[in-house]
Amino acid sequence: MRKLPPLRALQVFEAAARQAHFSRAAAELCITQSAVSHQVKQLEEHYGERLFKREGRQLNLTVKGTMLYQGLEQIFNELSDLSTKISGESNDQLRLAVYSSFAIKWLIPRLNDFRRLHPQIKIRLDMMTTDPELSDSVADMFITGQSGQPGFHHHVLHKERLIPVVSPSLLNPDLTANDELLRHPLLTVDEGPLGLDWDRWFIANSLPLPAEQQQHIFSHVLMAIEAAIAGQGIALASDFMVQADIERGLLVELDLPDILTGFEFQFSCKQRRLKEPAIAAFVAWLSQQK
Numbered sequence: 001m002r003k004l005p006p007l008r009a010l011q012v013f014e015a016a017a018r019q020a021h022f023s024r025a026a027a028e029l030c031i032t033q034s035a036v037s038h039q040v041k042q043l044e045e046h047y048g049e050r051l052f053k054r055e056g057r058q059l060n061l062t063v064k065g066t067m068l069y070q071g072l073e074q075i076f077n078e079l080s081d082l083s084t085k086i087s088g089e090s091n092d093q094l095r096l097a098v099y100s101s102f103a104i105k106w107l108i109p110r111l112n113d114f115r116r117l118h119p120q121i122k123i124r125l126d127m128m129t130t131d132p133e134l135s136d137s138v139a140d141m142f143i144t145g146q147s148g149q150p151g152f153h154h155h156v157l158h159k160e161r162l163i164p165v166v167s168p169s170l171l172n173p174d175l176t177a178n179d180e181l182l183r184h185p186l187l188t189v190d191e192g193p194l195g196l197d198w199d200r201w202f203i204a205n206s207l208p209l210p211a212e213q214q215q216h217i218f219s220h221v222l223m224a225i226e227a228a229i230a231g232q233g234i235a236l237a238s239d240f241m242v243q244a245d246i247e248r249g250l251l252v253e254l255d256l257p258d259i260l261t262g263f264e265f266q267f268s269c270k271q272r273r274l275k276e277p278a279i280a281a282f283v284a285w286l287s288q289q290k
Contacts, residue, residue, distance in 0.1 A: 136270060197236045
């Protein structure tokens with residue numbers, strides 16, 4: 001005969017540990033916060049071990065709590081997979097967490113092709129500005145700058161490089177790219193801790209930034225790109241973000257050096273979920289995109 005702990009308490013504990021918050025676990029399970037506390041206490045009494053510890057406002061797992069949570073996560077994942085196989089259901093609604101700039105300039109223009117190939121699969125895009133926690137509670141799939149998290153599949157979608165672009169309306173066919181660079185304002189993006197992007201470009205190419213060079217400062221590269229399209233100067237833009245604008249003749253890449261930023265856009269999802277039909281279809285489609 002199996003000696004099992006209280007199963008409902010295990011479910012509540014798993015939610016509380018995953019959310020690192022009793023009230024969020026309560027909302028997920030549609031119960032009260034006091035009910036979560038009661039179930040966790042019941043489990044702690046069953047094992048004779050503390051499973052959580054509070055450090056200020058932070059709710060953290062103890063060593064034994066971490067051990068229990070890691071085991072339960074694997075068991076619940078396997079149980080969910082088994083249930084899906086038995087019921088014959090497939091998850092055809094996927095949440096993809098993605099940087100807004102990458103979504104707007106790279107992913108969204110391509111999504112119609114995926115929808116044409118797989119009309120039954122619904123992709124919900126959740127825009128983000130900073131890297132989220134890689135967790136099924138956040139999204140099913142991610143496009144971030146993160147890699148190497150255990151249990152996750154990662155592959156590089158794009159290694160970002162910055163290229164100088166300008167509206168063709170500003171170009172003089174008799175001038176070199178270097179001459180063009182000196183006679184137009186620089187549309188400069190303030191990248192916070194990284195500094196100004198054009199400053200980085202001049203340093204990377206061992207060139208002096210002329211003191212008289214006019215600069216217009218923007219807080220986001222999307223604004224600098226739109227200003228370049230409007231003929232206000234020369235912008236440094238991620239190559240993937242201006243690919244379509246160059247193909248449509250709205251921008252021209254100047255014959256000047258580019259710079260690699262060192263940033264890589266990574267696609268990530270749980271390793272165990274790669275065999276799910278909807279995720280497998282999206283990964284296969286994504287791998288064919290350029």
